Amino acid sequence: MNLANYINDLLYRYDCVIVPDFGGFVTNRIGAKLNSDTHTFYPPTKQIAFNSHLTHNDGLLANYIASTEQISFEKAATAISLSVVKWRNELQKNAIQLENLGAISLNENQQIIFEPRKEVNFLTASFGLTPVESSSIERYRQAVKPLIPVVNATDKKGASAFIKYAATAAILLTLGVAGYSGYEQNQQKEVLAIQQIALEKKIQSATFVISNPLPTLELNVVKEVLKPYHVVAGAFQIAENADKKVKELISEGYDAKIIGVNKWGLTQVTFNSYTDKNDAINSLNKIKRTVSKDAWLLVKTDQ
Numbered sequence: 625m626n627l628a629n630y631i632n633d634l635l636y637r638y639d640c641v642i643v644p645d646f647g648g649f650v651t652n653r654i655g656a657k658l659n660s661d662t663h664t665f666y667p668p669t670k671q672i673a674f675n676s677h678l679t680h681n682d683g684l685l686a687n688y689i690a691s692t693e694q695i696s697f698e699k700a701a702t703a704i705s706l707s708v709v710k711w712r713n714e715l716q717k718n719a720i721q722l723e724n725l726g727a728i729s730l731n732e733n734q735q736i737i738f739e740p741r742k743e744v745n746f747l748t749a750s751f752g753l754t755p756v757e758s759s760s761i762e763r764y765r766q767a768v769k770p771l772i773p774v775v776n777a778t779d780k781k782g783a784s785a786f787i788k789y790a791a792t793a794a795i796l797l798t799l800g801v802a803g804y805s806g807y808e809q810n811q812q813k814e815v816l817a818i819q820q821i822a823l824e825k826k827i828q829s830a831t832f833v834i835s836n837p838l839p840t841l842e843l844n845v846v847k848e849v850l851k852p853y854h855v856v857a858g859a860f861q862i863a864e865n866a867d868k869k870v871k872e873l874i875s876e877g878y879d880a881k882i883i884g885v886n887k888w889g890l891t892q893v894t895f896n897s898y899t900d901k902n903d904a905i906n907s908l909n910k911i912k913r914t915v916s917k918d919a920w921l922l923v924k925t926d927q
Contacts, residue, residue, distance in 0.1 A: 855922075
């Protein structure tokens, strides 16, 4: 059994796939980006990372293998364990290439090192999108030459006198314009003040009071809260058994419900559903310790 193929399938739908007693493959979302050196645009993507501390069996991988291969959950779990033993033995000698996932190896401290395949994009929203390379755009900039005044040597004396009279005329003209500008500003202020007073009178004369106002309507609108994280108690082929399971869990204090039928025709029942992923994981760990080891986490973002 090629365990990497099943992990690869699940990573398109889930953010984390745990291989019991080995580690978890976690996807990280990366937004669209531009490489300014190569002028290449890259679409949004989900790339893989590996966490060797995620070793608890959440049942997701075994349940998927059992459903795909039409075998029992126990046989699927046994097949996973055998694959993990095979991986660990091979790692003592060489690195392992996992198809469409990457390479795993051991460092000097016998810790697992994972090198993902960056060309594989697990984000379904970016399906069909490939990197686009664009040619660089060079903008033309015209050089501006500074203006240099030209004065003939024979006209230096006359030019000096002209500049002197021109400067005096400019000063007088500036004073005249400034005086006129100040007068004009005062006139504008007076006109604006008169218009403001007239506007206030119109507003006061148009003001009225409604003696019998209409009653105020209060609408209580309840916004539906999306809860995409579900702690699954089981999947049942017979719908009546799923209903019985829901009633049993509700009597035990859980907010149990049926969240639909999966693609294999099994009715799925949850212990609880959550809006926050961390709350869902904490609840799952508690339920696995105290109630059911077969409980697992289901993420449904299409609700």
